[in-house]
């Protein structure tokens with residue numbers, strides 16, 4: 001992408017409405033624009049990060065054996081009347097009437113909708129286990145939408161739903177998602193701690209919230225300090241029995257403040273951490289809460305109809321954009337983990353119009369693309385200072401900076417956004433240096 005053709009409306013001033021750093025930086029970096037309270041347009045840079053996060057989530061869901069579908073945003077009220085949640089859900093649900101005066105709603109979640117799909121198509125336990133997921137916009141008319149995309153009214157969620165013949169089988173599905181979540185967040189450079197949690201309006205008797213630590217988080221959390229040293233799970237296979245893996249993780253104490261009970265917590269005071277965190281995922285097992293009232297049965301091995309045992313598994317895809325920034329930024333701007341960065345590398349031409357600077361920049365831009373990098377060529381007319389400030393603000397992990405002066409010495413500068421270190425070298429070695437550093 002050439003910056004001269006890119007819509008990147010960065011702001012110099014700090015927007016007054018933003019109370020936390022991620023909201024401020026997302027507005028300043030031209031990632032989002034508010035449309036109304038808790039509802040945002042995603043501008044090119046924001047959409048790029050959102051899509052990268054979405055893709056990591058998708059790949060890890062697929063790897064865990066879930067099937068991607070797409071359910072609608074607008075649902076008929078009848079399904080919710082059947083489950084009994086239409087009245088329970090209250091003011092958070094946006095209720096709509098169509099031209100025929102039918103009651104519709106903008107989905108805050110999809111348990112009913114997916115149960116309807118399965119009761120239509122599943123006949124026998126032999127079709128199980130099954131996990132269906134989608135990545136779709138939700139609407140919840142939150143009392144206090146705030147902190148930008150972190151607590152929006154319209155937000156993007158990955159929601160998966162598992163169907164099994166028994167509680168034991170459903171536990172296997174739950175464990176798969178538990179491990180898939182650890183893998184997903186680790187790929188984004190995050191440590192997410194699974195915590196026993198309340199089930200709220202989704203229901204059920206087993207639930208974990210996945211929380212990343214940040215001072216501005218809305219949840220108070222208590223956990224054993226060894227959580228900060230747990231190593232991640234990239235090489236666990238979904239073919240193995242995951243119960244020991246889950247047990248190993250859950251053996252370390254971790255609770256949201258709703259579930260923490262000082263009297264029952266046996267962690268020594270010096271080992272117990274009390275911090276704030278952001279909920280980026282939430283998984284539930286709720287048995288036959290929806291399948292019973294909605295008549296979602298299959299024929300069991302004994303030939304008798306049996307209600308499906310279900311779980312649901314959410315990830316706040318749009319919330320993650322803000323959460324990652326909360327976890328990774330400095331005074332100058334965002335520091336993207338490489339896996340979700342909007343661009344892998346920027347080539348910053350300090351003097352567009354200068355023949356040699358233009359030629360070297362164009363060459364590097366092309367080579368970067370050929371090497372498979374998502375590259376940004378800064379060919380804008382901004383001052384050198386403004387260019388560097390923008391690259392740091394939008395958080396491009398690797399920056400190759402060049403101008404007439406450095407080229408006179410046969411050199412470009414390669415800068416790492418995370419460490420701030422910059423090294424001079426010949427233009428020809430810049431990309432191989434970045435590749436080495438990325439793999440190190």
Ligand code: P5A
Nearest residue numbers: 109150151152155159279280281282313314316319
């Ligand atoms: C699980 C999937 C559910 O809705 N039904 C389908 C279950 N769970 S949840 O905890 O209510 O939401 C799942 C995740 O969505 C994110 N989230 C939000 N993100 C931005 N703004 C909001 N207002 C919002 N509400 C929920 C969270 O990351 C949550 O873990």
